[in-house]
Amino acid sequence: VAAAAVILVMLCLLLASRMGSEFIPRLDEGDFALHALRIPGTSLTQAVEMQRTLEAKLGQIPEVKEIFTKLGTAEIATDPMPPSVADCFIMIKPRKDWPNPDMPKSELADKVMAAAKSVPGNNYELLQPIEMRFNELIAGVRSDVAVKVFGDQMEVMEETAGQIEDVLKQVPGAVDVKLEQTTGLPVLTIAINRPMLARYGLNIADVQEVIEIAIGGKEAGQIFEGDRRFAILVRLPEKLRTDLEALKRLPIPLPQKADNDAKLTRIAYQPKSSVATAGTIPLGELAEFTLAPGPNQISRENAKRRVVVTANVRGRDIASFVGEAQKRIAEEVTVQPGYWISWGGQFENLISASQRLKIVVPVALLLILILLFSAFGSVKDALLIFTGVPMALTGGIIALWLRDIPLSISAAVGFIALSGVAVLNGVVMISFIRKLIEDGMGLDAAILSGSLTRLRPVLMTALVASLGFVPMALATGPGAEVQRPLATVVIGGILSSTLLTLLVLPALYRMFNRVVASKKEVTV
Template identity: 40%
Template sequence: KLLTKWYRPSLLFALDHIKFTIMAVLLLFGASLYLAAKTGKSFMPTMDEGSIIIGVEMLPSISLKESLALNLKLQKKLISSVPEIKDIIARTGSDELGLDPMSLNDTDTFLVLKEKEEWREPSKAFVIDEIRKVLDEFVGIEYGFTQPIEMRVSEMLTGVRGDLAIDIFGSDNDQLEEIAVQIKSILESISGSSDVYKKANEGVEYFELEFDKKAMAYYDIGQQELNRFLKVMVTGMQAGIIQEGMRRIDMMVKGDKNLQNSLDKIQKLYYPLENGNAVPLGRLVKFISRAGPVQIEHEQGYRKTIVQTNVEGRDLVSFVEEAKAKIDNEVKLPAGYYLTYGGEFENQQRAAARLAIIVPLALFLVFILLFVSFGSFMQATIVLVNVPLALIGGFVGLYLSGEYMSVPASVGFIALLGIAVLNGVVLVNYFNYLIKNGRKLKDAVIEGSIKRLRPVLMTATIAAFGLLPLLFASGPGSEIQRPLAIVVINGLISSTLLTLIILPILYLKFSQGCCNKKKEKG
């Protein structure tokens, strides 16, 4: 009764001032669109998994023994300096199954944290900052932070671990490295960038063999023969197969095992000649030491390198837009070179493109069902007006809460549209029922709105109360649930309140002709 007492004069005022009411709602909708434009966009909210992974990369030329020693030193320093860390589990290089290929200079360090009650400050950001202070004391390493599930999902979907991965394609490896260094410095200068990372791809020592053609011709030695000699001495060559029961064992002919680890010993070898003499290998071949890349990646027929970064304190899409603008202005790409933007940003763009198709299609199907139900194009359109009314609350709720437009928020909008349309169906269906029973149009609208006030409020309230646990949840996964709950609850508030005012006005204004036609047919 109290709600009816407040609602009746509000409805009558709106019906007497239709233009003013509609203009006020249009202003609200315009303001919500402005807030939506100011709301950040991302793929998925970052979920707190309770653990941290540090990806540590050292110099490419480091040996396995040195890599393990440096990792052990780093881990001891972390344990002693950051009391929030309970245990450390690390893996250097590839695993035994070969499912996670990594170089000897790459280490995944898994940090198991203590319960939050034992932390100096109940903030994971504080813990990561303390870890950064320790890592910054070590020279010659690059590092980045991620989480176990986040790392696996990112690697499976995009092949990289960062929020943003910029792939640089071209033909010359040195040119690619130069462009990558420029882009890395640009990303580091942008607000919100964190753990900017470019894989160290230079510094591996290679030995090139330069054959002395004149000396080889003098001794009548062919390059193919010399290549075969070196292969046999260093890596070996299969000479046959030994059968032992069911086992088949390759019989290899090869030089001393020390030759694989000593260039000096290889240079001191003698090459046997056909006349029985031997000539020092150093007279025939020169071994030249050069620094080269760790690996050369290819994709779509081009060489490529990657620069990646995480984003903190701002939304992903605005960060990428700013990065694109700066890179376009400051980096001049040679002919035949180009960039692509991937990582979590690629997932966000893919999801946005799909939703741009799914949401209009869903609205079209809802409209078809409404048209079939009411048998009136106008009444189906009136009910569908509830959609922008619901968007008002959803957009405002996201902006005021500081959440981003993400996949969970988009799912919340889709769920919200169904509930909002349902309220419109309840009102329009009852208006039609009253008119069919002889009530005048305006009387039917006023009486129907007041009598359907309770069902409409109950529908919205029950749905909103059902989502309250998601809104106030604080456990694992709550970061993903919260945007959905914010959108639906705030959208229900705006949809319910505005539907009870706007829908009667629209029905009264645009159903007059429909009602007159029905009376004439009758």
């Protein structure tokens, strides 16, 4: 019996090593959050029109109740975003109002993504509202998994990140794989011709000041309204600031020699003239204008530049997905010296929580063993009762496997709670057997009588504890996804612990006490 129990424990540990794992089970919030990304530099007017088109398309889905969108940065900039990025919140009707109430949530998510992708000019990422915010607050990214590329040169980082993106798209379970948009923002570069400035005797600072005033603006004074003051900013109208030909016609004053001092003449802007007035020269003669895509954003983490590749995981657990992705990236992606990769998202939380559990679980088991020793005053009896813990783990692992639930922090909490509950049956049985032996009953008779007498209390203890967790194990309401692994572990563990306690613990107690008795006889 003892050998069979040991074999069962070993097989269950092997099964646990092959089961998937995740940080916490994905909650079904009922609604969707669609993260829409457009070309950097998209104007607010254009972004609003594109968003209205997207909302009209999504509104045609019969399961959708209403849609609202957050675009750009609010007055209180706690979540700054450019106009090219929008958070679209899709409220879903109750299931009873769906055309097909039995349709899985994943199928509805595919339907929403298909409708969104039919609207061109956007990249999408489908999440849930609370999940998106928690991912962003905890891990700094909105997706389940993030691969961060660190280095110095943006071009090298983007090339490496592009290779990683191609690899992640091939990993089963990966959806919404996208590379962080770091380029594409139109940038105007005005390269001043220094030899030409020297020819005309101009100072580069004077030319830059004209450009600064025309495009960026410069404070020329203040206006007061009661006790409030506002700066007066002087610059060209927006129509001229966005017109390259108009900017090329900006007059730059030439230095005038008078008493050997260089003085600048007062000039006025001539919007229709392509020829400079007397004493001025057009800016286009002194500088080269280039409008080309430039950096959209430069993100940093720990003072190092980074580019992020994000992905969501559906249809499999995060740990196995990341394990396969890490293997493929190591084989297919070449990372240059001076650049490195790190993993983030929920996987980062899973690793952090696992490190904490490696400390918490041994401490909890040690406390249980200390309490058992203080109760019985015997290391042997404490260890015998403590065997109920691995026996309980077998039931919890088998229960998770049968329900196709991966290991998670919720399940780990269930195992910790189970460790305390599992020893109760052993305490009841061993304490009664010891009492019978102290009353003068023989070892075998005490074990048999104690097992039969305590059968009903042990079964009642197990049934009460197990039945109390059944509603949690079968719950389908909000938050049930987190409760289900915990309850499944406790129910399965208590049942296996009770069964093995009734069969294995008496055999172990007889084995160890017979060895002790034989040693005493030899000594005598």
